[in-house]
Amino acid sequence: MPCPVPANQRPLNEFNSIRNSWIISWPFLEKNIFYRKLTISWIFFTPVTLTISYGSDYLKNNIYELLIVSFTASLAFPILLLIRQWLSWVYIYKRLNSENIEYEESGWYDGQTWEKPVDWRVKDLLIAQHQIKPIINHLKAIILVLISVNISSLIFILLGMN
Numbered sequence: 001m002p003c004p005v006p007a008n009q010r011p012l013n014e015f016n017s018i019r020n021s022w023i024i025s026w027p028f029l030e031k032n033i034f035y036r037k038l039t040i041s042w043i044f045f046t047p048v049t050l051t052i053s054y055g056s057d058y059l060k061n062n063i064y065e066l067l068i069v070s071f072t073a074s075l076a077f078p079i080l081l082l083i084r085q086w087l088s089w090v091y092i093y094k095r096l097n098s099e100n101i102e103y104e105e106s107g108w109y110d111g112q113t114w115e116k117p118v119d120w121r122v123k124d125l126l127i128a129q130h131q132i133k134p135i136i137n138h139l140k141a142i143i144l145v146l147i148s149v150n151i152s153s154l155i156f157i158l159l160g161m162n
Contacts, residue, residue, distance in 0.1 A: 005114050009103040011095035011124055015132070023081060024088045027135040038078045038142075045077035046070060065160065072153040079146050086139040089132055096128035 007013055018024045026034050049070040053059050059066040095101070099121060100113045116124065 003114070004105075004112070005101050005103045006105070009101070011092065011098075011101060012120075012127070014095060015092050015127060018088050018092060024085050027085060027089070027139060038081070041081055042074055042078045046074040049073040065157070068153065068160075069157055072150060072157065075146055075150045075153075079143060079150065082139055082143045082146070086136065086143060089136050089139065093128050093132045093136060096124040096132065 053070045
């Protein structure tokens with residue numbers, strides 16, 4: 001029986017599509033390149049937070065606190081990028097792990113379900129477990145570390161400003 005699922009909605013094709021996308025594919029890069037891109041995204045957003053923080057009369061007169069507040073606030077951008085990546089990979093992971101493929105023939109109102117053949121299922125499970133699961137775990141760990149750093153910095157800022 002031929003596959004009724006449109007090519008762009010097949011989990012393996014979706015995997016290949018996001019693996020080749022610009023930001024979502026970062027976790028597939030070498031770790032040092034991945035971390036460099038995250039650092040650049042943080043540095044790229046820092047002037048925006050510096051400009052906004054400089055609007056505070058208190059921070060204008062306290063350069064160290066201005067820098068700490070700005071660097072802390074600019075961490076939000078890489079955290080959001082990582083969360084977006086994590087959500088995309090979790091979505092593909094679930095699609096690859098599923099025994100069925102949910103798809104739409106022409107729009108949101110005509111959803112269908114098709115059971116994967118065994119050979120598709122085996123290939124999808126291998127990719128999900130050996131390629132995507134480590135990425136999800138790595139992204140989760142980085143997100144938790146950055147959120148912890150951000151919360152610690154916020155506590156430090158709040159305690160220091162009193």
